[in-house]
Amino acid sequence: MAADKKPILLCVDDDPQVLNAIDRDLRQEFRKDYRVLRAASGEEALATLHELRAREETLALVLADQRMPGMEGVELLAEARTIFPDAKRVLLTAYADTEAAIRAINNARLDHYLMKPWDPPQQLLYPTLHDLLDAWQRAYRPPYRGVRLLGFQWSPLSHDLKDFLAGYMVAYQWMDFETSPEAQALLAAKSLTAADLPVVVLEDGTALPRPSPTDIAARIGLNVQASQELYDVVVIGAGPSGLAAAVYGASEGLKTLIIERQTPGGQAGTSSRIENYLGFPTGLSGSELAHRAWTQAVRLGAEFLAPQAVTELCVQDGYKVLTLTDGSKVSTRAVVLTTGVSYRTLEVPGxxxxxxxxxxxxxxxxxxxxxxxxxxxxxxxxxxxxxxxxxxxxxxxxxxxxxxxxxxxxxxxxxxxxxxxxxxxxxxxxxxxxxxxxxxxxxxxxxxxxxxxxxxxxxxxxxxxxGAKPSTEWVCDVVLCDGKGFVLTGRDLVTDPRYADSWKHSREPFLLETCVPGVFAAGDSRAGAMARVASAVGEGSMAIKFVHQYLDE
The missing domain is CATH 3.50.50.60 (FAD/NAD(P)-binding domain)
Structure with a gap:
């Protein structure tokens, strides 16, 4: 456990000499496993408890003197039980307060009382506290420290955020607001209400009410803006074909950018088990394949933008200019369209x-x-x-x-x-x-x-x-598509009489080239493609070969 996340021991006494002594003895014995905090009054201790609760700290034990002006120890420990119900509560008493301490154990459910003075602590203090803390540790479950998602089970927005976080393999804890008292308490601690759901609570405690994937992206280490003005090749879509193109483009020295509007892997990325992909005899999940390729491309030097979408492609003096959803523009010498397909909707009532x-x-x-x-x-x-x-x-x-x-x-x-x-x-x-x-x-x-x-x-x-339809609506006015929206490439542009006028250059188009020189298509959105992961990976790899040939012209 990190040092700043150790459980806390809180000691409370209005007498400075006693407070210094108990603070010293607690630190000497327990500082390896616990942090020790101190308060000089019941009111100060109560404010500290509320602050610890708001910061989602862990309190293991409160040790409070009985006779304090304003708020006595028993009253403070009763309040502590409502704020940290699992923490151990110990009352420090003088001999004259013994009967009051015993009544408090019965009525306020204190865990123990200790007589002052406690010298030597090795005999009169530490054994009792060790027993109490050992009992607390046995029941203690460390709080989840990663990303937490609070929402309603049947909320489409909650479902979308679950898929987004899972798609980028971000570990998160799902907390159903309707059935989890912990979720309700956490929402209240963040001064939010059910109207703010879904809420993403980041590891540093920051709460994001009703966030979009873009709101979360930068917080989990994703890039949403391009770092350079000009690239050798931009790959649009991070399915198997796009990831393969990014791997080969980066490994062969091209300044490569890949843009993904949702999560890596495309439709293949949602597959629970792919068992017919070469080299994996026991199969692997689509998300595992996607993230292996994603990691490989990044290691080789490819840059990723996600979640980000391209809304427009135009050609200016041979360069391809891409307009993104946030209005920013990216220029590139070549483009590989690997936009994939999206599921067709079921048209029935409800x-x-x-x-x-x-x-x-x-x-x-x-x-x-x-x-x-x-x-x-x-x-x-x-x-x-x-x-x-x-x-x-x-x-x-x-x-x-x-x-x-x-x-x-x-x-x-x-x-x-x-x-x-x-x-x-x-x-x-x-x-x-x-x-x-x-x-x-x-x-x-x-x-x-x-x-x-x-x-x-x-x-x-x-x-x-x-079934599925190609995700090419935004580009069909620039590159030639067939009647179903699939991108036409290569020989189809010159051998089919219907498209004979679409290619207006002296050389023949490269195998995966569209009617726009330097713009290539690969994967499921290309006309004639085979809907298999292996073939998509192959086409993405081949596209980079043709990009090289185009750039060398």
């Missing part, structure tokens, strides 16, 4: 109102523990849905996979189908779809439609995996 409050797009791993011994539903039959089902099955009572077809064979890998078949609490509902979701402030039940029949079923959570 879905918008309950999104983030029991209805989640993607795996939403931060909500898995809240599904313990409950029924959950998954919509979709792809690999992402299968991986989520296997993960949720370790918590939920029953996991139902809702698919419109007859089986998973057409859309899911064989290894996942076999795992699901061997998991007793996963059930597949073929020829079924969600017709409606219901609940007051959170999801309570789903309405299933199968063979024309409607049935209502209780549900703790609904996870939606029904």
């Amino acid at each position: 879905i918008d109102r309950l999104s983030g409050a029991g209805v989640y797009y993607g795996a939403a791993r931060t909500e898995a523990r809240s599904c313990e011994e409950q029924d959950v539903y998954i919509v979709g039959g792809g690999n992402s849905a299968g991986q989520a089902a296997m993960y949720l099955a370790t918590y939920a009572r029953k996991v139902f996979i809702v698919i419109r077809g007859a089986s998973l064979a057409a859309s899911m890998s064989a290894y996942l189908i076999e795992q699901i078949g061997n998991t007793p609490n996963i059930e597949i509902l073929p020829f079924t779809e969600i017709a409606e979701v219901c609940g007051q402030d959170h999801l309570e039940k789903v309405v299933l439609k199968s063979h024309g029949q409607l049935t209502e079923q209780p549900a703790r959570a609904l996870f939606v995996f029904i």
Whole structure:
């Protein structure tokens, strides 16, 4: 435990000589494991206790003299019990106050009383205090010192902050305001109310009411502003392809910047277990893969901006100028678009109102523990849905996979189908779809439609995996996209008669180059890409090869 976070012993006496003596003896014996504070009156001690509570300090023991003007020791120790109910309370008394001390032990629930003088302390003071502090230590649970998130279980804002912190692997403690007295006390200590929730309390004690991810980013060490005016290559999106491009760009000496609007890893980053990625025979989570690559790119010299989004791309004298959401601009010689895809929304009654409050797009791993011994539903039959089902099955009572077809064979890998078949609490509902979701402030039940029949079923959570659309809306007026919004690259620009006029340069476009020279696309948002982590990593790596060729022209 850090020195400034040791538990505290507070001694209180209005007689300066006695106070000096008890302070000296306590420090001599206990300073290795405890801090010793002193107060010259009951009122001063009470103010100290309130200050310690506001600073979230830990109080182990209060040792107070009985006969003090203004506030007697018994009265102070009774007040101390309301502020620090777990701290040990000891009364210092003269021989004449023995009966009063015994009554206080019975009535005010003091832990002990000690006679003055206590010389020698090795016999008359230390053994008693050691016994009391040993008992306190056995029951003591050190307070959590990291980031804490206070909120409502069914708040979409709380859910978004959980996902943000988890996405950057920031350790945090979730505190449900409705069920946690500790959360309620902490909120009051910060002079905040339920209207300020969700609240993020940082390790230094700073409270951020209703923060945005950007508000938190700088506090946890993320960069939200570029450090340079011009880069060799800017990678937009930190999914597998973007992270691969950042690793290879930085390792090959390019001044590389990667911009991510949410959290690293993209859709792959939310996968609970990727088991078919080369080199990991036992599999690994998507977040682990993302953060390995993130760390690798930073070590090699890449710069990251997150959470930050690009809203506009324009070309000026061959340079690419990117406008960010905060209005700042970044210039670069080349761009790699790895914007990935976003989940398609489920269009049924009640879905918008309950999104983030029991209805989640993607795996939403931060909500898995809240599904313990409950029924959950998954919509979709792809690999992402299968991986989520296997993960949720370790918590939920029953996991139902809702698919419109007859089986998973057409859309899911064989290894996942076999795992699901061997998991007793996963059930597949073929020829079924969600017709409606219901609940007051959170999801309570789903309405299933199968063979024309409607049935209502209780549900703790609904996870939606029904395909994806490219996140390219902001750039489709600059680079050429197909009818579904996927970016067209390479030979498609010159061989397809529909796009023959889009490439207006003497050389042919490079394999991953868009209709704008020096702007490349890789990963799931590129037309014709294969939706696999390995292929995305490969395309991101290849894009840097073509960036080099473009810069050498």
